[in-house]
Amino acid sequence: MRTERYLPYALIAPSVLFLLFFFAWPLLEALLLSVRGGGGGWTLENFQRMAADLYFKDALKYTLLLALVVVPLQVVLALGMAMLLGGLSRGRDLFLYVWTIPLGISDLAAGIVWLAIFTERGYLNSLLQALGLIEQPQLWLSYETPWMIFLAVVAAEVWRATAIVFVILVAGLQLIPKEYSEAAEVFGATPWQRFWRVTLPLLKPSLQVALILRTILALEVFAVVVALGGRNLPVLAGEAYYWYNAYQNPGVAAAYAVVVLGISVLATLVYLRLMRPRQEEAA
Template structure:
């Protein structure tokens, strides 16, 4: 082992550890810069220009005018608060449902693969496909949801036409789709909790409910935080499911910030303003990540 390490060092000209680490990480750094840093940098650069392709390919530098326009844009704030409401509803909803699914999947079944396969299926389905499926479920004429309501003697509802009902239909769909992802993360956390802790608690007379609150939840907190980080960031970037179900309607009642970015950039060909909106969305996601990471570091400290 020592001889092979010496030969490896000689092949790099007997570099120091720091120099060797630099050259080994350089290809990965270049690749990261190519696929991540350059697009983000280009996006920020474009956000300082007025560039609407419908008016020609020329771009005019306007500084922070696009950001000022966004902060004064009622449609931007409507899309922003729609996104915030989706985050507030779906992130805790996915966490609660995901925790229940993870606890069920962690039970000592003799044959566990059907249960865990059931967790994988919603997660594996494409987002746009899920949106189309639930659009049919909530269809006012032929949907399964209204069929069940009418069989129970209740009135037919126009789920995707009324703003409030459309919002809740989208939230239920997102929770169904994303709770399996949360469950998979929490299931991994549950499986590393030593069973001896539960056995000791049972000997001391603790009930299963007490074991859940005193053992499971505290030891599952790191996995919960990881799930919340990913779920919150993706919730702020919600696009596919609302677009497939309502396309932001009725009107702009369910339009999210990501959908507004698409409207300005793709439909209106307003690349400068669309880039500024995308940068604001990126900053929100970054701020959420920083808050979560500070909380995690505080717990570690």
């Protein structure tokens, strides 16, 4: 009996140790790194240096803007795709697999794919030239047009990472018994009313998971941005990378990481609070 009681703990111990060693410890180290000065004392020097940096404001602005534009767009698209998939009776699996292909592509590769489209001698310019819409190849991704870079990143991110939201929502929709929708139908709800009044409220737990996951990942956006814009479109994760690598300053890099962490935690708390299931609803 003794072994049976301890067996579950023994079984989860490796994963807990793994997480503690590879996540909790580095996290703690990073936190300490950001608030330690050269002499070893506590200091806010790293944060001051970060805030005074030329790129900081833009990095913060573009990171938040990207999350603000990309995440809602992905949720709406994924919701639409998931609902469409639910309406299919044949070929459902085929569409599911095709729509989730981008999940298998690394974000750097995704950035390079879109670079191949938008670059000076890329597919977009070739197409526009062939159609006679432009005479000369246009420079889309230049430091003079950060908004173009921004839109390219949005396109690449939506293309790359909508699938994860889609997969979560498809799984969520499958958990809703079809009787609810049928009852709504019998009691006079149009398809649109069924979606707003029954499906969407019942999908709330899955939406919450998808929103939290995607927002955190959006705040960490890095490889796609680097591929498409380099530092012409500064983002927080990118700045952490430059400070660590190019400037050899782990303290400021850690400060950036802590800012990303702080925003992520804050966003998660907001989602949890806003989409909290009423106590009475919990089955």
